[in-house]
Amino acid sequence: MTITLYNYVLSGNCYKIRLLASLLDINYETIAVDFHPGQEHKSKALLKLNPAGTLPILVTDGHVFTETKDMLTWLAQHHDQSNTWWPANNSDQLTRVVQWLEFSSRLSATIGELRLNSMLNKAIDVEAAKHGSKICLRELESHLTEQRIKGIQWLSGDNPTVADVACFPYTALSPDAGIEHDDYPSIRSWLHALRSLDNFLTMPGIHELHELKSTQKISP
Amino acid sequence: MSGYDHALKYWYPVAMADELDTGQSKHTKLLNTDIVVSRSNDERLDVNAAGKSLAVQHAYGHAWTTFSDTPYPLFAIPESSEQERRFVPCGVVRVSCSPLRAVENFLDIAHFPFVHTGVLGSEPHTEVYKYDVKIDETVDEVFATNIKFFQPQASKSAEGGIETEYIYRVPAPMAAVLYKTCPPKPECLDVIALFVQPLDEETCDVWPWMALYDDTSSMADLIQFQQLIFVQDRSILENQMPRKLPIDPGHEIPTKADLTSIAYRRWLKKRGAYYGAFERS
Numbered sequence: 001m002t003i004t005l006y007n008y009v010l011s012g013n014c015y016k017i018r019l020l021a022s023l024l025d026i027n028y029e030t031i032a033v034d035f036h037p038g039q040e041h042k043s044k045a046l047l048k049l050n051p052a053g054t055l056p057i058l059v060t061d062g063h064v065f066t067e068t069k070d071m072l073t074w075l076a077q078h079h080d081q082s083n084t085w086w087p088a089n090n091s092d093q094l095t096r097v098v099q100w101l102e103f104s105s106r107l108s109a110t111i112g113e114l115r116l117n118s119m120l121n122k123a124i125d126v127e128a129a130k131h132g133s134k135i136c137l138r139e140l141e142s143h144l145t146e147q148r149i150k151g152i153q154w155l156s157g158d159n160p161t162v163a164d165v166a167c168f169p170y171t172a173l174s175p176d177a178g179i180e181h182d183d184y185p186s187i188r189s190w191l192h193a194l195r196s197l198d199n200f201l202t203m204p205g206i207h208e209l210h211e212l213k214s215t216q217k218i219s220p
Numbered sequence: 221m222s223g224y225d226h227a228l229k230y231w232y233p234v235a236m237a238d239e240l241d242t243g244q245s246k247h248t249k250l251l252n253t254d255i256v257v258s259r260s261n262d263e264r265l266d267v268n269a270a271g272k273s274l275a276v277q278h279a280y281g282h283a284w285t286t287f288s289d290t291p292y293p294l295f296a297i298p299e300s301s302e303q304e305r306r307f308v309p310c311g312v313v314r315v316s317c318s319p320l321r322a323v324e325n326f327l328d329i330a331h332f333p334f335v336h337t338g339v340l341g342s343e344p345h346t347e348v349y350k351y352d353v354k355i356d357e358t359v360d361e362v363f364a365t366n367i368k369f370f371q372p373q374a375s376k377s378a379e380g381g382i383e384t385e386y387i388y389r390v391p392a393p394m395a396a397v398l399y400k401t402c403p404p405k406p407e408c409l410d411v412i413a414l415f416v417q418p419l420d421e422e423t424c425d426v427w428p429w430m431a432l433y434d435d436t437s438s439m440a441d442l443i444q445f446q447q448l449i450f451v452q453d454r455s456i457l458e459n460q461m462p463r464k465l466p467i468d469p470g471h472e473i474p475t476k477a478d479l480t481s482i483a484y485r486r487w488l489k490k491r492g493a494y495y496g497a498f499e500r501s
Contacts, residue, residue, distance in 0.1 A: 008444065009444045009447060009448045010444075010447055010448070010451055032438060032440035032441045032443075032444050033440055034439060034440035034443055034444075036311045036447070037236060037239070037309070037310070037311030037312070037443075038311075038439070038440065038443070040440060118314060118316075119313060119314055119451070119454070120311075120312070120313065120314070121312065121314055121425070175455060175458075176454070176455065178316070202337075204447075204448055204451035204452045204454070204455075205451060205452075205454070205455050207335075207455075208337060
Protein backbone atom coordinates (compact mmCIF):
# COMPACT_ATOMS: atom_id res chain seq x y z
CA MET A 1 0.00 0.00 0.00
CA THR A 2 1.40 3.39 -0.99
CA ILE A 3 1.11 6.26 1.44
CA THR A 4 1.76 9.75 0.08
CA LEU A 5 2.19 12.80 2.28
CA TYR A 6 1.80 16.27 0.80
CA ASN A 7 4.40 17.89 2.96
CA TYR A 8 5.86 21.21 4.03
CA VAL A 9 9.04 20.85 6.08
CA LEU A 10 8.36 23.75 8.42
CA SER A 11 4.76 22.78 9.21
CA GLY A 12 4.16 21.41 12.70
CA ASN A 13 1.06 19.58 11.48
CA CYS A 14 2.97 17.84 8.67
CA TYR A 15 5.63 16.97 11.24
CA LYS A 16 3.03 15.11 13.35
CA ILE A 17 2.59 12.65 10.48
CA ARG A 18 6.34 12.35 9.78
CA LEU A 19 6.99 11.80 13.49
CA LEU A 20 4.39 9.06 13.96
CA ALA A 21 5.52 7.38 10.73
CA SER A 22 9.08 7.39 12.02
CA LEU A 23 8.11 6.09 15.48
CA LEU A 24 6.06 3.26 13.94
CA ASP A 25 8.54 2.63 11.11
CA ILE A 26 5.97 3.26 8.37
CA ASN A 27 7.19 3.75 4.79
CA TYR A 28 5.71 6.66 2.89
CA GLU A 29 6.46 9.03 0.05
CA THR A 30 6.42 12.79 0.27
CA ILE A 31 5.48 15.45 -2.24
CA ALA A 32 6.90 18.85 -1.32
CA VAL A 33 4.30 21.62 -1.36
CA ASP A 34 5.54 25.18 -1.73
CA PHE A 35 3.54 26.58 1.21
CA HIS A 36 5.86 29.58 1.50
CA PRO A 37 6.46 31.63 -0.55
CA GLY A 38 4.45 29.89 -3.31
CA GLN A 39 1.10 29.44 -1.45
CA GLU A 40 0.80 26.19 -3.41
CA HIS A 41 -1.62 24.73 -0.83
CA LYS A 42 -4.15 27.29 -2.15
CA SER A 43 -3.52 26.34 -5.78
CA LYS A 44 -6.31 24.83 -7.90
CA ALA A 45 -4.66 21.42 -8.02
CA LEU A 46 -4.36 21.12 -4.25
CA LEU A 47 -7.75 22.69 -3.50
CA LYS A 48 -9.21 19.94 -5.64
CA LEU A 49 -7.60 17.43 -3.31
CA ASN A 50 -8.33 19.39 -0.13
CA PRO A 51 -10.95 22.15 -0.45
CA ALA A 52 -9.96 23.46 2.98
CA GLY A 53 -6.61 24.54 1.53
CA THR A 54 -4.60 23.18 4.46
CA LEU A 55 -1.63 20.88 4.91
CA PRO A 56 -0.86 18.07 5.39
CA ILE A 57 -2.83 15.91 2.99
CA LEU A 58 -2.38 12.15 3.20
CA VAL A 59 -3.34 9.93 0.30
CA THR A 60 -3.52 6.16 0.66
CA ASP A 61 -5.22 3.55 -1.48
CA GLY A 62 -8.80 4.68 -1.45
CA HIS A 63 -8.53 7.49 1.09
CA VAL A 64 -7.70 11.19 0.99
CA PHE A 65 -7.20 12.46 4.54
CA THR A 66 -7.23 16.21 5.16
CA GLU A 67 -7.49 16.26 8.96
CA THR A 68 -4.27 15.60 10.86
CA LYS A 69 -6.01 13.85 13.77
CA ASP A 70 -7.68 11.38 11.40
CA MET A 71 -4.36 10.66 9.70
CA LEU A 72 -2.71 9.88 13.03
CA THR A 73 -5.59 7.66 14.07
CA TRP A 74 -5.66 5.81 10.76
CA LEU A 75 -1.89 5.28 10.70
CA ALA A 76 -1.89 3.90 14.24
CA GLN A 77 -4.91 1.67 13.60
CA HIS A 78 -3.30 0.12 10.55
CA HIS A 79 0.40 0.10 11.36
CA ASP A 80 0.79 -0.40 15.09
CA GLN A 81 0.76 -4.09 15.89
CA SER A 82 1.07 -3.36 19.61
CA ASN A 83 -2.29 -1.55 19.59
CA THR A 84 -0.96 0.95 22.11
CA TRP A 85 -0.65 4.15 20.05
CA TRP A 86 -4.40 3.98 19.38
CA PRO A 87 -5.43 1.94 22.43
CA ALA A 88 -8.56 0.40 20.92
CA ASN A 89 -8.76 -2.26 23.62
CA ASN A 90 -8.68 0.18 26.50
CA SER A 91 -11.81 2.30 26.36
CA ASP A 92 -10.89 4.49 29.35
CA GLN A 93 -7.55 5.42 27.88
CA LEU A 94 -9.06 5.82 24.43
CA THR A 95 -11.48 8.41 25.78
CA ARG A 96 -8.56 10.40 27.12
CA VAL A 97 -6.69 10.02 23.83
CA VAL A 98 -9.63 11.51 21.94
CA GLN A 99 -9.83 14.36 24.45
CA TRP A 100 -6.14 15.27 23.99
CA LEU A 101 -6.32 14.84 20.24
CA GLU A 102 -9.00 17.53 20.28
CA PHE A 103 -6.85 19.67 22.53
CA SER A 104 -4.04 19.53 19.95
CA SER A 105 -6.23 21.60 17.59
CA ARG A 106 -6.17 24.42 20.13
CA LEU A 107 -2.36 24.33 20.17
CA SER A 108 -2.32 24.65 16.37
CA ALA A 109 -4.82 27.51 16.47
CA THR A 110 -2.80 29.47 19.03
CA ILE A 111 0.91 28.61 19.13
CA GLY A 112 0.84 27.42 15.51
CA GLU A 113 -0.58 30.72 14.30
CA LEU A 114 1.72 32.78 16.51
CA ARG A 115 4.69 30.87 15.09
CA LEU A 116 3.56 31.57 11.50
CA ASN A 117 3.33 35.22 12.45
CA SER A 118 6.77 35.49 14.02
CA MET A 119 8.50 33.35 11.39
CA LEU A 120 6.70 33.94 8.09
CA ASN A 121 4.98 37.26 8.87
CA LYS A 122 1.43 35.89 8.66
CA ALA A 123 -1.07 38.59 9.63
CA ILE A 124 -2.96 37.55 12.79
CA ASP A 125 -4.26 39.02 16.05
CA VAL A 126 -0.95 38.64 17.90
CA GLU A 127 -2.18 39.53 21.39
CA ALA A 128 -5.10 37.09 21.20
CA ALA A 129 -2.79 34.33 19.95
CA LYS A 130 -0.27 34.99 22.73
CA HIS A 131 -2.98 34.90 25.36
CA GLY A 132 -4.49 31.72 23.90
CA SER A 133 -1.08 30.05 23.68
CA LYS A 134 -0.35 30.65 27.34
CA ILE A 135 -3.75 29.37 28.43
CA CYS A 136 -3.16 26.16 26.45
CA LEU A 137 0.32 25.66 27.87
CA ARG A 138 -0.91 26.21 31.43
CA GLU A 139 -3.68 23.68 30.91
CA LEU A 140 -1.20 21.16 29.54
CA GLU A 141 1.29 21.88 32.32
CA SER A 142 -1.36 21.41 34.95
CA HIS A 143 -2.48 18.06 33.50
CA LEU A 144 1.08 16.77 33.11
CA THR A 145 1.88 17.79 36.69
CA GLU A 146 -1.09 15.79 37.95
CA GLN A 147 0.06 12.86 35.83
CA ARG A 148 3.57 13.09 37.32
CA ILE A 149 2.17 13.04 40.85
CA LYS A 150 0.39 9.83 39.89
CA GLY A 151 3.63 8.49 38.42
CA ILE A 152 2.32 8.63 34.85
CA GLN A 153 4.61 10.00 32.16
CA TRP A 154 2.27 10.41 29.19
CA LEU A 155 -0.89 12.37 28.45
CA SER A 156 -3.37 9.50 28.52
CA GLY A 157 -1.66 6.76 30.50
CA ASP A 158 1.44 4.65 30.87
CA ASN A 159 2.37 4.61 27.21
CA PRO A 160 2.71 7.26 24.49
CA THR A 161 -0.21 7.48 22.06
CA VAL A 162 -1.24 9.50 19.02
CA ALA A 163 -2.42 12.16 21.50
CA ASP A 164 1.16 12.74 22.66
CA VAL A 165 2.31 12.93 19.04
CA ALA A 166 -0.48 15.40 18.21
CA CYS A 167 0.27 17.71 21.15
CA PHE A 168 4.05 17.52 20.90
CA PRO A 169 5.01 19.66 17.85
CA TYR A 170 3.48 23.05 18.63
CA THR A 171 4.28 22.71 22.33
CA ALA A 172 7.92 21.96 21.48
CA LEU A 173 8.00 24.74 18.87
CA SER A 174 6.61 27.48 21.12
CA PRO A 175 10.07 29.13 21.45
CA ASP A 176 9.84 29.76 17.67
CA ALA A 177 6.89 31.97 18.57
CA GLY A 178 8.74 33.66 21.43
CA ILE A 179 7.29 31.54 24.26
CA GLU A 180 10.06 29.76 26.16
CA HIS A 181 9.54 26.61 28.23
CA ASP A 182 11.08 27.95 31.44
CA ASP A 183 7.71 28.32 33.17
CA TYR A 184 6.56 24.79 32.36
CA PRO A 185 8.66 22.12 34.11
CA SER A 186 6.23 19.25 33.60
CA ILE A 187 5.96 20.07 29.92
CA ARG A 188 9.76 20.06 29.68
CA SER A 189 9.92 16.65 31.27
CA TRP A 190 7.25 15.31 28.88
CA LEU A 191 9.02 16.83 25.84
CA HIS A 192 12.21 15.15 26.98
CA ALA A 193 10.43 11.80 27.29
CA LEU A 194 9.13 12.10 23.72
CA ARG A 195 12.52 13.08 22.36
CA SER A 196 14.02 10.03 24.09
CA LEU A 197 11.81 7.55 22.19
CA ASP A 198 13.43 5.15 19.74
CA ASN A 199 13.17 6.40 16.14
CA PHE A 200 12.36 9.93 17.28
CA LEU A 201 12.52 12.38 14.37
CA THR A 202 13.64 16.01 14.54
CA MET A 203 12.46 19.04 12.60
CA PRO A 204 13.85 22.58 12.35
CA GLY A 205 13.38 24.09 15.81
CA ILE A 206 13.30 20.67 17.53
CA HIS A 207 16.81 19.43 18.02
CA GLU A 208 18.12 16.00 18.77
CA LEU A 209 18.85 15.17 22.41
CA HIS A 210 22.52 15.25 23.17
CA GLU A 211 23.65 11.72 23.77
CA LEU A 212 24.63 11.12 27.34
CA LYS A 213 28.19 10.02 27.74
CA SER A 214 28.47 6.43 28.79
CA THR A 215 29.06 6.09 32.50
CA GLN A 216 30.72 2.73 31.97
CA LYS A 217 34.24 2.63 33.28
CA ILE A 218 36.94 1.91 30.77
CA SER A 219 39.12 -0.92 32.02
CA PRO A 220 42.76 0.10 32.34
CA MET B 221 29.39 58.81 10.86
CA SER B 222 27.11 56.67 13.02
CA GLY B 223 26.40 53.02 12.29
CA TYR B 224 22.91 54.05 11.24
CA ASP B 225 24.18 56.68 8.79
CA HIS B 226 26.58 54.12 7.36
CA ALA B 227 23.80 51.57 6.90
CA LEU B 228 21.71 54.13 4.99
CA LYS B 229 24.19 53.98 2.10
CA TYR B 230 23.33 50.41 1.04
CA TRP B 231 20.64 48.67 -1.00
CA TYR B 232 18.36 46.19 0.83
CA PRO B 233 15.88 43.56 -0.35
CA VAL B 234 12.29 44.28 0.68
CA ALA B 235 10.28 41.85 -1.47
CA MET B 236 10.60 39.12 -4.05
CA ALA B 237 10.46 40.58 -7.54
CA ASP B 238 7.23 38.73 -8.38
CA GLU B 239 5.54 39.38 -5.03
CA LEU B 240 2.19 41.26 -4.86
CA ASP B 241 -0.46 41.56 -7.57
CA THR B 242 -1.06 44.87 -9.33
CA GLY B 243 -2.79 47.22 -6.90
CA GLN B 244 -1.60 45.32 -3.81
CA SER B 245 0.76 46.68 -1.19
CA LYS B 246 2.44 45.52 2.02
CA HIS B 247 3.83 47.28 5.07
CA THR B 248 7.26 46.43 6.35
CA LYS B 249 10.25 48.07 8.01
CA LEU B 250 13.77 48.98 7.00
CA LEU B 251 16.37 50.39 9.40
CA ASN B 252 13.71 51.30 12.00
CA THR B 253 11.60 53.09 9.39
CA ASP B 254 8.12 52.02 8.24
CA ILE B 255 7.96 51.50 4.49
CA VAL B 256 5.23 50.48 2.04
CA VAL B 257 5.98 48.21 -0.90
CA SER B 258 3.36 48.33 -3.64
CA ARG B 259 2.82 47.27 -7.23
CA SER B 260 1.30 49.91 -9.44
CA ASN B 261 1.94 48.05 -12.68
CA ASP B 262 3.11 44.64 -13.88
CA GLU B 263 6.70 45.69 -14.39
CA ARG B 264 7.96 46.88 -11.09
CA LEU B 265 7.44 47.43 -7.41
CA ASP B 266 7.42 50.83 -5.73
CA VAL B 267 8.68 51.62 -2.24
CA ASN B 268 7.54 54.57 -0.16
CA ALA B 269 8.63 55.88 3.23
CA ALA B 270 6.51 58.61 4.86
CA GLY B 271 5.05 59.53 1.48
CA LYS B 272 8.47 59.84 -0.14
CA SER B 273 9.25 57.55 -3.06
CA LEU B 274 12.49 55.58 -2.68
CA ALA B 275 14.79 54.30 -5.41
CA VAL B 276 14.04 50.71 -6.45
CA GLN B 277 15.93 48.20 -8.54
CA HIS B 278 15.18 44.59 -9.33
CA ALA B 279 18.07 42.13 -9.09
CA TYR B 280 18.67 38.50 -8.06
CA GLY B 281 14.96 37.72 -7.80
CA HIS B 282 14.24 40.58 -5.40
CA ALA B 283 13.25 44.24 -5.27
CA TRP B 284 15.95 46.33 -3.59
CA THR B 285 15.64 49.80 -2.15
CA THR B 286 17.80 52.41 -0.47
CA PHE B 287 17.25 55.59 1.54
CA SER B 288 20.31 57.22 0.00
CA ASP B 289 20.44 59.52 -3.03
CA THR B 290 24.07 58.46 -3.51
CA PRO B 291 24.17 54.79 -2.44
CA TYR B 292 27.02 52.36 -2.91
CA PRO B 293 26.26 50.35 -6.04
CA LEU B 294 24.51 47.02 -5.47
CA PHE B 295 27.16 44.27 -5.52
CA ALA B 296 27.46 42.11 -8.63
CA ILE B 297 26.62 38.41 -8.83
CA PRO B 298 27.74 37.55 -12.39
CA GLU B 299 26.24 34.05 -12.18
CA SER B 300 22.79 35.65 -12.14
CA SER B 301 23.06 36.11 -15.91
CA GLU B 302 23.88 32.45 -16.62
CA GLN B 303 20.58 31.36 -18.09
CA GLU B 304 21.15 27.60 -17.67
CA ARG B 305 20.97 28.02 -13.91
CA ARG B 306 17.77 27.61 -11.90
CA PHE B 307 17.06 30.81 -9.99
CA VAL B 308 15.30 30.09 -6.72
CA PRO B 309 14.05 32.86 -4.43
CA CYS B 310 13.18 31.07 -1.17
CA GLY B 311 10.77 33.56 0.40
CA VAL B 312 11.42 35.30 3.68
CA VAL B 313 12.04 34.16 7.24
CA ARG B 314 11.89 36.60 10.14
CA VAL B 315 14.50 36.21 12.87
CA SER B 316 14.82 38.05 16.17
CA CYS B 317 18.54 38.67 15.93
CA SER B 318 20.94 41.31 14.69
CA PRO B 319 21.15 41.37 10.88
CA LEU B 320 24.92 41.01 11.30
CA ARG B 321 24.48 37.80 13.30
CA ALA B 322 22.36 36.34 10.49
CA VAL B 323 25.24 36.94 8.07
CA GLU B 324 27.91 35.70 10.46
CA ASN B 325 26.05 32.44 11.10
CA PHE B 326 25.87 31.85 7.34
CA LEU B 327 29.67 32.13 7.19
CA ASP B 328 30.26 29.50 9.87
CA ILE B 329 30.93 25.89 8.98
CA ALA B 330 31.91 24.51 12.38
CA HIS B 331 28.25 24.20 13.46
CA PHE B 332 27.19 22.04 10.48
CA PRO B 333 27.51 18.61 12.15
CA PHE B 334 25.61 19.76 15.24
CA VAL B 335 22.84 21.97 13.85
CA HIS B 336 22.43 20.56 10.33
CA THR B 337 23.02 16.95 11.36
CA GLY B 338 22.80 14.48 8.50
CA VAL B 339 22.53 17.23 5.88
CA LEU B 340 25.40 19.72 5.86
CA GLY B 341 27.50 17.81 8.38
CA SER B 342 27.69 14.77 10.60
CA GLU B 343 29.74 13.35 13.42
CA PRO B 344 32.55 12.33 13.53
CA HIS B 345 33.41 14.57 10.53
CA THR B 346 33.59 17.70 12.65
CA GLU B 347 37.05 19.03 11.87
CA VAL B 348 37.29 22.35 10.06
CA TYR B 349 40.40 22.06 7.90
CA LYS B 350 42.70 24.99 7.38
CA TYR B 351 41.30 27.51 4.92
CA ASP B 352 42.22 30.97 3.66
CA VAL B 353 40.59 34.29 4.41
CA LYS B 354 41.38 37.67 2.94
CA ILE B 355 39.90 41.09 2.53
CA ASP B 356 40.16 41.84 -1.17
CA GLU B 357 41.14 45.51 -1.18
CA THR B 358 40.34 46.08 -4.85
CA VAL B 359 36.64 45.31 -4.35
CA ASP B 360 36.62 45.74 -0.56
CA GLU B 361 34.94 42.38 0.07
CA VAL B 362 35.69 39.53 2.47
CA PHE B 363 36.64 36.22 0.84
CA ALA B 364 37.11 32.79 2.43
CA THR B 365 38.55 30.18 0.09
CA ASN B 366 39.84 26.60 0.04
CA ILE B 367 37.20 25.42 2.48
CA LYS B 368 36.52 21.68 2.37
CA PHE B 369 33.94 19.92 4.46
CA PHE B 370 32.34 16.49 4.42
CA GLN B 371 28.59 16.78 3.83
CA PRO B 372 26.10 13.88 3.98
CA GLN B 373 23.65 15.77 1.74
CA ALA B 374 25.31 18.87 0.34
CA SER B 375 22.26 19.87 -1.72
CA LYS B 376 18.93 18.52 -2.94
CA SER B 377 20.76 17.16 -5.98
CA ALA B 378 23.45 15.30 -4.00
CA GLU B 379 23.32 11.51 -3.91
CA GLY B 380 25.18 10.44 -0.80
CA GLY B 381 27.94 12.17 1.14
CA ILE B 382 30.65 14.19 -0.61
CA GLU B 383 33.53 16.40 0.35
CA THR B 384 32.17 19.81 -0.57
CA GLU B 385 34.26 22.84 -1.50
CA TYR B 386 33.10 26.23 -0.33
CA ILE B 387 33.98 29.81 -1.16
CA TYR B 388 32.39 32.54 0.91
CA ARG B 389 32.09 36.13 -0.14
CA VAL B 390 30.76 39.07 1.86
CA PRO B 391 30.02 41.86 -0.62
CA ALA B 392 28.04 44.10 1.78
CA PRO B 393 27.60 44.17 5.56
CA MET B 394 24.17 42.51 5.34
CA ALA B 395 24.66 40.09 2.47
CA ALA B 396 26.70 36.95 1.95
CA VAL B 397 27.25 34.78 -1.10
CA LEU B 398 28.34 31.17 -0.99
CA TYR B 399 29.81 29.23 -3.90
CA LYS B 400 29.81 25.48 -3.35
CA THR B 401 30.42 22.26 -5.26
CA CYS B 402 27.53 21.46 -7.56
CA PRO B 403 26.96 17.69 -7.23
CA PRO B 404 25.46 17.02 -10.71
CA LYS B 405 27.92 19.38 -12.43
CA PRO B 406 31.26 19.21 -10.59
CA GLU B 407 33.02 21.67 -12.92
CA CYS B 408 30.63 24.40 -11.78
CA LEU B 409 29.73 25.98 -8.48
CA ASP B 410 26.22 26.46 -7.13
CA VAL B 411 25.48 29.92 -5.76
CA ILE B 412 23.54 30.40 -2.54
CA ALA B 413 23.07 33.91 -1.25
CA LEU B 414 21.63 35.33 1.92
CA PHE B 415 20.14 38.82 1.57
CA VAL B 416 19.23 40.44 4.85
CA GLN B 417 16.64 43.17 5.33
CA PRO B 418 17.38 44.88 8.66
CA LEU B 419 14.06 45.79 10.29
CA ASP B 420 15.90 47.17 13.27
CA GLU B 421 19.14 46.34 15.06
CA GLU B 422 17.72 43.20 16.67
CA THR B 423 15.24 41.94 14.06
CA CYS B 424 15.71 41.01 10.45
CA ASP B 425 13.92 39.47 7.50
CA VAL B 426 16.17 37.03 5.67
CA TRP B 427 15.73 36.34 1.95
CA PRO B 428 17.72 33.32 0.76
CA TRP B 429 18.26 33.10 -3.02
CA MET B 430 19.94 30.39 -5.07
CA ALA B 431 21.32 30.01 -8.59
CA LEU B 432 21.78 26.28 -9.11
CA TYR B 433 22.45 23.66 -11.71
CA ASP B 434 19.73 21.12 -10.98
CA ASP B 435 17.43 19.85 -13.71
CA THR B 436 15.57 17.29 -11.68
CA SER B 437 14.39 18.63 -8.30
CA SER B 438 11.02 20.37 -8.14
CA MET B 439 10.99 24.04 -7.23
CA ALA B 440 9.16 23.20 -3.98
CA ASP B 441 11.88 20.67 -3.10
CA LEU B 442 14.66 23.19 -3.73
CA ILE B 443 12.96 25.89 -1.67
CA GLN B 444 12.18 23.55 1.22
CA PHE B 445 15.72 22.25 1.34
CA GLN B 446 17.01 25.78 1.85
CA GLN B 447 14.24 26.70 4.31
CA LEU B 448 14.95 23.56 6.33
CA ILE B 449 18.58 24.57 6.67
CA PHE B 450 17.84 28.17 7.50
CA VAL B 451 15.15 27.47 10.08
CA GLN B 452 17.47 24.98 11.80
CA ASP B 453 19.70 28.03 12.33
CA ARG B 454 16.88 30.32 13.40
CA SER B 455 16.38 28.92 16.89
CA ILE B 456 20.14 29.09 17.49
CA LEU B 457 20.34 32.68 16.25
CA GLU B 458 17.48 33.79 18.48
CA ASN B 459 19.32 32.47 21.52
CA GLN B 460 22.68 34.14 20.86
CA MET B 461 23.66 36.70 23.46
CA PRO B 462 24.16 39.58 23.31
CA ARG B 463 21.53 40.04 20.61
CA LYS B 464 23.77 42.45 18.73
CA LEU B 465 27.05 41.26 17.24
CA PRO B 466 30.20 42.14 19.22
CA ILE B 467 32.76 43.33 16.65
CA ASP B 468 35.52 44.65 18.88
CA PRO B 469 38.00 41.90 19.68
CA GLY B 470 37.98 41.04 23.36
CA HIS B 471 34.34 40.17 23.86
CA GLU B 472 34.70 36.64 22.62
CA ILE B 473 37.52 34.17 22.22
CA PRO B 474 37.55 32.88 18.65
CA THR B 475 39.17 29.64 17.48
CA LYS B 476 40.96 28.98 14.23
CA ALA B 477 37.74 27.69 12.67
CA ASP B 478 36.30 31.22 13.11
CA LEU B 479 38.71 32.93 10.70
CA THR B 480 35.92 34.10 8.38
CA SER B 481 33.97 35.54 11.27
CA ILE B 482 37.04 37.35 12.58
CA ALA B 483 37.69 38.88 9.15
CA TYR B 484 34.01 39.82 8.80
CA ARG B 485 33.95 41.57 12.17
CA ARG B 486 37.24 43.35 11.45
CA TRP B 487 35.94 44.47 8.06
CA LEU B 488 32.69 45.78 9.59
CA LYS B 489 34.65 47.73 12.17
CA LYS B 490 36.97 49.24 9.59
CA ARG B 491 34.01 50.42 7.52
CA GLY B 492 32.12 51.77 10.53
CA ALA B 493 29.31 49.29 9.86
CA TYR B 494 28.06 49.40 13.43
CA TYR B 495 24.33 49.05 12.75
CA GLY B 496 23.39 45.83 14.59
CA ALA B 497 26.75 45.77 16.36
CA PHE B 498 27.06 45.48 20.13
CA GLU B 499 29.49 48.36 20.61
CA ARG B 500 27.84 51.39 19.09
CA SER B 501 24.62 52.15 17.29
